[in-house]
Amino acid sequence: DAMVIQNPRYQVTQFGKPVTLSCSQTLNHNVMYWYQQKSSQAPKLLFHYYDKDFNNEADTPDNFQSRRPNTSFCFLDIRSPGLGDAAMYLCATSRWGQETQYFGPGTRLLVL
Amino acid sequence: AQRVTQPEKLLSVFKGAPVELKCNYSYSGSPELFWYVQYSRQRLQLLLRHISRESIKGFTADLNKGETSFHLKKPFAQEEDSAMYYCALPNAGGTSYGKLTFGQGTILTVHP
Numbered sequence: 312d313a314m315v316i317q318n319p320r321y322q323v324t325q326f327g328k329p330v331t332l333s334c335s336q337t338l339n340h341n342v343m344y345w346y347q348q349k350s351s352q353a354p355k356l357l358f359h360y361y362d363k364d365f366n367n368e369a370d371t372p373d374n375f376q377s378r379r380p381n382t383s384f385c386f387l388d389i390r391s392p393g394l395g396d397a398a399m400y401l402c403a404t405s406r407w408g409q410e411t412q413y414f415g416p417g418t419r420l421l422v423l
Numbered sequence: 424a425q426r427v428t429q430p431e432k433l434l435s436v437f438k439g440a441p442v443e444l445k446c447n448y449s450y451s452g453s454p455e456l457f458w459y460v461q462y463s464r465q466r467l468q469l470l471l472r473h474i475s476r477e478s479i480k481g482f483t484a485d486l487n488k489g490e491t492s493f494h495l496k497k498p499f500a501q502e503e504d505s506a507m508y509y510c511a512l513p514n515a516g517g518t519s520y521g522k523l524t525f526g527q528g529t530i531l532t533v534h535p
């Protein structure tokens with residue numbers, strides 16, 4: 312089945328230690344999104360890619376970076392995680408012109 | 424700026440009772456609206472979109488432009504409907520096309 316895959320499902324890192332979360336998709340969608348979702352809150356968009364064009368949200372901290380080496384893969388890099396960055400990180404995809412987004416299962420990040 | 428408001432953080436009903444999850448929006452154009460659902464330990468997924476005018480799992484939602492509302496309704500709630508529900512509004516146009524603005528979510532609990 313075509314889908315959005317996120318690895319790992321759980322990630323533990325240390326305060327200040329860089330961490331990378333990954334997302335892959337078999338839907339061949341040209342738009343990919345990264346969201347941060349804290350407990351009992353709505354997903355908050357960090358950035359998105361339309362093909363290789365990167366679009367950062369104005370309030371996304373510089374600590375968060377992203378890479379999209381090809382259509383199928385997208386990475387979220389947190390350069391120096393703080394305790395406040397502990398959250399669920401959701402990847403989603405969509406096809407340009409169709410607003411429906413398809414979400415991955417998320418990666419829960421714990422910062423010690 | 425566009426905005427989505429879900430006034431109820433928590434909603435509890437008994438099995439078989441009608442349920443209505445409220446959503447109000449602020450948008451200057453002709454909106455396309457969605458309801459997403461997140462069941463326990465599952466990924467966020469699309470429940471329905473207003474343009475489809477369909478009923479999914481017994482749920483319907485009608486866009487009321489006069490009241491700027493898109494309430495989600497089901498005449499007879501089931502225990503398996505217990506989940507977090509998000510109302511969402513996509514941006515239209517420009518590089519933000521498809522970017523979703525989520526409401527804060529409503530946790531629905533259906534008691535036996």
